[in-house]
Amino acid sequence: MLAEKRTQIGFLLFDGFPMACLTSVIEPLRAANEIAGQAAFSWSLVTEHGQKVRSSASVRFESEQKLSDCKGFDILFLLSSPTAGFDTPGTGNGALRSLGRHGTVLGGISGGVFPLVRSGVMQGHPVSVHWCYEAAFEAEFPDMDARSEVIVTTANRYTVSGAAAGFDLALHLIQDRLGGDVAHEVACWFQHPMMRGAGVRQQVPEANMQGTGESMPPLVSRCVALFAADMSQPISVAEVARQTGVTPRQIERAFKQATGQSPSHYYRAMRMKAARQMVVYTKDPIPEIAAAIGYGSVAPLVTHYRSAFGLSPSEDRRRINRFRVEDNAPLPSV
Secondary structure, three states: OOOOOOEEEEEEEOOOOOHHHHHHHHHHHHHHHHHHOOOOEEEEEEEOOOOOEEOOOOOEEOOOEEHHHOOOOOEEEEEOOOOOOOOOHHHHHHHHHHHHHOOOEEEEEHHHHHHHHHOOOOOOOOEEOOHHHHHHHHHHOOOOOEEOEOEEEOOOEEEEOOHHHHHHHHHHHHHHHHOHHHHHHHHHHOOOOOOOOOOOEOOOOOOOOOOOOOOOOHHHHHHHHHHHHOOOOOOOHHHHHHHHOOOHHHHHHHHHHHHOOOHHHHHHHHHHHHHHHHHHHOOOOHHHHHHHOOOOOHHHHHHHHHHHHOOOHHHHHHHHHHHHHHOOOOOOOO
């Protein structure tokens, strides 16, 4: 027999939260209620002070309650950009810790894992981190167990990497509460092709073989993994060749065929993408960012960053900060 108790879910929203992450969880729960003919799930929008918030798409949302008044939630998800935080961190973080102590499952979706981890409630828990925030997350939280899986859960902590992963998690909640048949019908309502679970890795954009649409060949993928392993300690193409058991010339040919670039240029692009995450989503000084991606000084970082993005790291950071202040807008998030 189906339980009658309603599962109550709160969504703690910060300015700049990704709107798709909110709707991707609420809509399948709403559909499950309709299919099952019962209010198995309910949800409320929460903000720090009960204030309105604006999503990354500039759509405004009304809060139904403030964080300090939250009681009775079975689950509370944080939705935000990576740079978001409480106006009064001590009070906000204390409220989250109190909810966790009293049995509320705490979770973060996409950038929401950043304020969740800052609150101190994720010590000892692994975290799902969206690939586009990976470098920024590791720079701020080097001791956290960051995972590339789309969903990472423990008994009382749920983290997911993005909107589609939020939909998958909602399907799991529906399955646990109402059964597999209802979860399957919900997935069919939205033409959601499959329900992903623990252990499924995120899809990350990578260069395709020119003109074919095929994924990188195994040799190139192994080289990319070695490039990405520890960017603070640069690795040469010769060393990558030694570790993969081939010659540098074979790697050169493989990268040219698969990506149209030399391995050194591909590696530099990876480092620049990581640097830009830290420029945009952290407050780390530029020299620390240079060191984090393996440069002994700022000068080569500035040169390569300007070549990749058309401006220096400092100019890019000032542009982002000016965008935030002058447009009164949060940094768009995923």
